[in-house]
Amino acid sequence: MTSIMQNNSPFLATQHTSALPSYEACQVAALALNKDSPPQAINDVLTLVQRAELDPLSRRGVVWTIASQTGSTLGSLKEALGEIAALAKKHAPDVGHSIAQAVLERYFAGGDHLIRGAEGYRATIWMRVVRQSG
Numbered sequence: 185m186t187s188i189m190q191n192n193s194p195f196l197a198t199q200h201t202s203a204l205p206s207y208e209a210c211q212v213a214a215l216a217l218n219k220d221s222p223p224q225a226i227n228d229v230l231t232l233v234q235r236a237e238l239d240p241l242s243r244r245g246v247v248w249t250i251a252s253q254t255g256s257t258l259g260s261l262k263e264a265l266g267e268i269a270a271l272a273k274k275h276a277p278d279v280g281h282s283i284a285q286a287v288l289e290r291y292f293a294g295g296d297h298l299i300r301g302a303e304g305y306r307a308t309i310w311m312r313v314v315r316q317s318g
Contacts, residue, residue, distance in 0.1 A: 205236040207246070216247040220253055227264065234268045 211228045233246050247261050288295045 205232050206241045207236065207238055210238065210242075210246045211249060212237050214246050214253060217250060218252040219253075219255050226250065226254055226256065226261075227268070228267050230261065230265050231272075234265060234272060 210229070210233050214234055215224060217229060225316065229250060232241060238246065243265075247258065250256065251258050253259055
């Protein structure tokens with residue numbers, strides 16, 4: 185993660201990595217805020233905190249730092265953090281679909297090596313259903 189200062193407010197430019205942001209990175213971003221920070225800068229830091237998956241005490245510490253730096257109330261910051269978490273969950277990728285896609289890519293040439301057939305449930309087992317024309 186890199187932080188770019190523009191007009192005395194932090195705009196976080198994050199690189200897509202699998203590593204979660206650290207507590208220290210969240211605190212540094214929070215300390216870069218001030219009373220003149222625009223709402224988007226505060227939201228960027230809250231988004232970083234949400235992505236970090238901090239333990240409850242660490243999360244509270246960073247939110248308290250944001251509140252003291254910006255003059256925002258703890259209640260409004262906690263509410264915003266909850267909304268950010270809800271949005272992240274809503275837009276989270278489907279893990280099952282991602283796994284299925286990875287299996288198709290790795291073992292079945294993206295699905296090119298699969299044959300689609302009609303299947304049906306007969307009694308207690310799945311079996312191929314052959315439909316005859318006519």
